[in-house]
Amino acid sequence: MSTTDAAWYDQAPCGLLSTHLDGTIVDVNETLLRWTGYERPQLIGQPFALLLDRGGQMFFETRHRQLLHLQGAVEEVSLTVRTTAGEDLPVLVNAARDEDAALIRFAILNATGRVQYERELVTARRIAEESAQRVRILQEVSTAFGVSATDEDVAQTFAAVAREAFSARDTAVLLLDDDGELALVAGANPLEGKVAPVPELRETTLVTVVHDDDEIFPDVARALRNEELASLSVMPLSAEGERLGVLVCFFATRTDFDAHFFDLQQALGRQASQTVQRVRLQRRLAVLALHDQLTGVANRQLLQLTLDEALATAMAGSDPLAVLFLDIDDFKSINDSFGHATGDLVLVEFAARLREGVRAGDVVGRIGGDEFVALCPGTDAIAAEAIAERILAVCRKPIAVPNGVISASVSVGLSLFDPETDTLETGAQLLVRADAAMYDAKRAGKDRVTVSAA
Known part of the structure; x- marks a missing residue:
């Protein structure tokens, strides 16, 4: 060996x-x-x-x-x-x-991370099932939620069920976006652009009702009257302390808002919140299965899938494809000198720098150890070498670590496929050629790019 x-x-x-x-x-x-x-x-x-x-x-x-x-x-x-x-x-x-x-x-x-996510998923499902058992309508909606694959699916089902369950004229489901703003995901908000009832009530932790003669929220009350609405209710959506959004129900007539109404809204809100959380956990599990847990870039499985798709696309459109195989120079000495924890920090930093060095549509992945791959669709030799040189430059910058500063570099092997001039290759062959070119770069002195012979 x-x-x-x-x-x-x-x-x-x-x-x-x-x-x-x-x-x-x-x-x-x-x-x-x-x-x-x-x-x-x-x-x-x-x-x-x-x-x-x-x-x-x-x-x-x-x-x-x-x-x-x-x-x-x-x-x-x-x-x-x-x-x-x-x-x-x-x-x-x-x-x-x-x-x-x-x-x-x-x-x-x-499998520690995977097991933890699966436990959280099981917990979320169990809580959702317990809520569904209390009320018949929750049992019915549980089936619809069970096939939901996205936040939008859950929100649309929630809005429809709430409109029927509470005899509301309109319902609106608003979820917090990445900027912390409430965005309409499903249903309709008849007060959109007329008044902002939701921001005034978004921090409520209980179901809150506003009538058309409400003195606490006079602007909302006025807007209700103008739209010939009698009341609205705001139901906060949250799970395990995380605020997700709100459900707003709009009523044409004054409804008997009794204890049953509030209990059912809260139970339905819990069900919807837990389902949104479950969908997001499933999405995180799917991402985890296809991404490197340390660096967050694509793992070997996702790289292979992406490479096969990129190769098929290149053949269909007669577009060139470039594959870059990258290896951190003298990475073992970094581990030996600074320890494996610092080595992991270096891997994370290099992954970030590789993503910085490639273009928006390119894919960076880690196939193991200190070896990374970049897939660059629609890239000819000139463009690919420019990307590789940019990666070399960004990777030369010193890396600050807790116990010092590390200066490192990468060696890059480049293989190219042009469907107009090259015979059909497999993704594996492109990787092998790029890998061999990377070792040529190592032997030539490291911190450089070497193009594979076709």
Whole structure:
């Protein structure tokens, strides 16, 4: 194994481990040792099951090993690793038999963030279900909310159900946008442009009613009369202390706002709020599944999907495509000198700088360790080299870290595809050529861009 391969193996963003076919550990990388707190000599020669909790040990011995021997590989098995500190570490385990070496290779992914999001999602669903059981109308609307995929879906369902449930002339669902302003997402606001009833009532924590003769909000009362409305109610939408928006119901006649009305509005509001939260959690989970958890850029899976789409688009439109393979120069020395925590800060900073160096429509991703890829659709050789030079320049800037200043650089390999002159290539081939060009840049002195030969 080369020095570079050894560094990648030890500092990979997942745990790597090899065992004999009987499950005895023969090798383990630094990442897994760091996660578990073990020293390498403590694990070498020990059974893999030593790392697992009791349930995981039973599953591994009675099921996992059998599947490995029958199928040759087992993917994304959820297990729990026990650290030396006695803590539980949820992981996803991929394993495959290496027949040539008579070994089993394991890739172990830290699933702590995923498990936490899933727990939050389950909690939000459970609360929503408990609210739905109280009132029949909530049970009916729960079905509609259950298929909602976006905030807009939830808001539209909420506005329609509220209009029917409360016999309102109009309903409006307004959600807070990124600037903290209320924006109409569903329904209709008959007072739009005439008076701003919502901003005056947006901070209410309870259902608030305003009539057409209200003395506390005279401007709102006047606007109600002008629109031949008798009342409006404002229902705050919030979940776990987070304010999401409001529901406003507009009534043509004076309604009997009794305890049942307020209870039902609050229950329906809770249901809608929890559903919005659930939809957003699901969206975050989807983003998490396709993005690097440390840097926030695309992960290997999303990069491959995007590259395949970009290649198909290039073929369809006869547009060129550029692939940049980037590697931080001497990154191991940064980790050795400043520590892995600082190394992670450097990775995050470089990811931000790469996004700064590319164009708005380009995609930056991390495929592992200190290796990044940039996909640049519609980019010929001249434009691609200009992007690469811009990346080199922005990456040379010193990086301030807690214990000093780091000066680093990147080496860039560039592969190009022009559907008008080149034969059809796969995304994998473009990546391989860009990777090889990056190593040429390393050998030529680093901190430079090298273009792959076609």
